Amino acid sequence: MTTKYHQISFSDIFSDCQNKLIDDSPSFFSMLSEHMDLNEFIPPEFQSAFYLSIGRTRIYPLHGFLSAFILQKIFSIPTDSLLLLFLNLCKELRDFCGFSKVPDASLMSRFKHNFESYIELMFQRMVDYTEPICQLIDSSLAQMLTFDTSGIELYVSENNPKTLNALIKKLKAFYKDKPDVDPYKMAYGLMPSQAAICPDAKQMYINGHFCYADKFAIRTNGLDIVRHISFIDDADFKVAHPDLVVEKKTDSPDEDKSIGDSTSLKPVLSDFFALHPHFQPNTFLGDSAFDTIDTYGFLKNEFHFSRALIPYNTRNESSLDKVGYNLYGYPSCPKDPSLDMKYLGHCHEKGRADRDKWGCPKVHMVKGQWVCDCTEPCSAAKKGRTTYTYENMDFRIFPGIQRDTDEWKSLYKIRTIVERAINHFKINMCVAGRRTRNHITTKADVFLAGIASQLTVIVAYRMNCPQYIRSLKPLAA
Numbered sequence: 001m002t003t004k005y006h007q008i009s010f011s012d013i014f015s016d017c018q019n020k021l022i023d024d025s026p027s028f029f030s031m032l033s034e035h036m037d038l039n040e041f042i043p044p045e046f047q048s049a050f051y052l053s054i055g056r057t058r059i060y061p062l063h064g065f066l067s068a069f070i071l072q073k074i075f076s077i078p079t080d081s082l083l084l085l086f087l088n089l090c091k092e093l094r095d096f097c098g099f100s101k102v103p104d105a106s107l108m109s110r111f112k113h114n115f116e117s118y119i120e121l122m123f124q125r126m127v128d129y130t131e132p133i134c135q136l137i138d139s140s141l142a143q144m145l146t147f148d149t150s151g152i153e154l155y156v157s158e159n160n161p162k163t164l165n166a167l168i169k170k171l172k173a174f175y176k177d178k179p180d181v182d183p184y185k186m187a188y189g190l191m192p193s194q195a196a197i198c199p200d201a202k203q204m205y206i207n208g209h210f211c212y213a214d215k216f217a218i219r220t221n222g223l224d225i226v227r228h229i230s231f232i233d234d235a236d237f238k239v240a241h242p243d244l245v246v247e248k249k250t251d252s253p254d255e256d257k258s259i260g261d262s263t264s265l266k267p268v269l270s271d272f273f274a275l276h277p278h279f280q281p282n283t284f285l286g287d288s289a290f291d292t293i294d295t296y297g298f299l300k301n302e303f304h305f306s307r308a309l310i311p312y313n314t315r316n317e318s319s320l321d322k323v324g325y326n327l328y329g330y331p332s333c334p335k336d337p338s339l340d341m342k343y344l345g346h347c348h349e350k351g352r353a354d355r356d357k358w359g360c361p362k363v364h365m366v367k368g369q370w371v372c373d374c375t376e377p378c379s380a381a382k383k384g385r386t387t388y389t390y391e392n393m394d395f396r397i398f399p400g401i402q403r404d405t406d407e408w409k410s411l412y413k414i415r416t417i418v419e420r421a422i423n424h425f426k427i428n429m430c431v432a433g434r435r436t437r438n439h440i441t442t443k444a445d446v447f448l449a450g451i452a453s454q455l456t457v458i459v460a461y462r463m464n465c466p467q468y469i470r471s472l473k474p475l476a477a
Contacts, residue, residue: 028475029096035462036455038063038070041126046118053114064097065111066122066451071096073429073452074472080108112444123447124275126454127227131279133461134223137469141222144283144411146418147268147290149232149261151204151213152426152442155435156195158203158212164191184210200439202233214442217268218425221281224417224470226453228272231443232264241267261289266298273303282306283400285415288313293355296395307400309412321378323387331358331387334378341387360384425449428471 042062050062071093072083087094087102094102103111112119134142153159164187171183188203188210195201201212219228231237238244244267265286273279284305286295291313299305321334323341333339341358348354362373363384372384379385401408426432429449436442453470460468468475 029092031463031475032459033096035459038067038455041122041129041455042066043118043121043125046115046122049118050115059101060103060107061098064099065103065108066448067097068093068099068108069112069448070452070455073431073449074456076428076430076473078430078433080105084108109441112441112448113438116440116444116447119444119447119451123229123450123454126451126458128276130225130454130457131227131276133457134221134225137461137466138223141414143281144222144285144414145227145281146220146222146285146415147217147261147265148287148418148422149215149217149264150422150426151202151206151211151215152432152434152446153211153213154195154198154201154439154442155437156197156201156212158192158195158201164210167191195437198437198439200233201437214439216446217264218418218422219268219272220418220421222283222285222414222417224421225457226421226450227279228268228275229446229450230264230268230271231439231446232268234439234443237267240271243267261287262292262295265290265295266302269298269303280304283411284308284310285412285418286310287415291396293393293396296399300395305400308395309399309401309408309415311412320385323385331389333361334385335374335376341385344386347388355388357386357388359386424453424470428473 047062051058054060068083068087071077072080077083077086084102084105087097087099094100131142157163167187167190168183171181171186175181175183175186188205191203191210193203195212198212200214202215204211204213204215206213214231215233217228217230217232218226220226244263282305284299284307286309288311290310295310296308299308323334324332324337326332326337326340330343331341333341339361341361342363344357344359346354347357360372360374360377360379360383363370364373365371370382370384374384377384401411425446429452431445431449434442434445436445456472457469459472460466
């Protein structure tokens with residue numbers, strides 16, 4: 001029997017949220033009140049800044065704004081206007097937030113814009129609080145870290161699909177007789193790199209489509225609990241990391257994303273361990289974009305990971321026969337493992353890791369010409385086969401766990417949880433799809449989602465219900 005689907009309307013969303021917030025509200029709010037006191041997690045700096053800004057008249061408490069926004073994330077309320085509607089309709093909700101009077105829309109918006117830095121600080125402090133909880137639930141999973149980047153689409157004219165579709169349509173018509181030309185990649189190259197009205201909205205290729213988005217990086221542990229959030233195109237982030245290489249835009253959106261992920265990993269990790277120096281994760285999980293010698297180096301030597309589960313990137317692998325290695329780690333001839341390759345010196349090139357160069361053992365110079373004595377040469381190059389060794393090559397080949405074993409495959413499956421965490425933020429917590437073109441407000445929304453995720457862990461743990469550490473919504477069903 002064919003299942004019939006229908007598009008969810010605004011009235012459906014309203015009815016669903018109304019049932020949760022009004023019909024079952026007393027029991028749910030009493031449960032939250034019993035196991036959660038938001039005031040114990042608000043930094044003193046946040047308290048001082050907030051009440052200094054509003055003066056003596058304190059109609060609206062700080063914890064009221066935070067409680068309202070956190071419940072908005074928990075219950076997937078898509079807009080601030082709908083949140084205000086529920087506040088006006090539901091007395092239990094107002095009482096829980098401590099509102100004797102409901103704030104207006106402009107005040108709610110200004111709160112996020114004016115106090116974004118303190119919201120971020122609160123999230124960081126709560127990560128410290130939830131780390132021991134994660135260790136108690138499952139220490140092995142808590143010591144794993146995953147990493148990925150994504151973007152929040154902003155409400156700018158460049159995100160109007162008509163703009164890009166019109167350009168693609170013209171390119172398809174112009175290159176209709178040239179099947180090798182990819183009009184989508186060409187359109188990517190012709191569109192501006194950032195939105196005119198909001199420079200923080202950078203051109204990206206996410207979820208199968210082009211868009212202009214505010215890019216952020218997210219780290220989770222093996223329990224799918226967010227540990228760190230960074231907006232890597234943020235001006236403050238770039239000032240803090242002047243050594244961050246800003247790569248030129250290529251013709252491939254996928255390549256740009258890989259470059260962006262790999263180059264941002266080190267500064268994000270530096271910030272993470274600076275904020276949480278007592279954290280001791282031992283396993284890094286990442287996709288093939290991180291398969292670089294530099295990445296293995298700083299994962300092992302600077303951040304002291306004992307395991308790095310990163311698949312080989314096919315772009316880094318040669319189609320030629322694989323070079324072997326002797327007991328001393330020197331490369332050997334692919335055709336004859338008993339022959340060590342010749343050392344050709346140390347290479348130091350800008351933008352690349354230092355490396356040692358090795359050449360074919362059967363190549364020599366005869367009357368000014370390179371000659372290979374091999375009857376079955378493994379390379380067509382005049383100088384024969386060459387290869388390189390790196391300082392951190394051992395960790396790439398032996399990353400603390402045997403590659404392609406059942407254990408490797410089982411652990412690597414955990415990596416996808418970071419993608420689920422991003423999806424949870426965007427869809428379930430309604431961070432995506434908001435009509436905002438403001439970078440600061442976008443940051444505040446993401447960090448509020450991060451705070452909601454930490455509170456979920458705390459409440460679930462205090463209730464002795466670890467199965468709810470990712471979402472409290474089933475408790476209100």
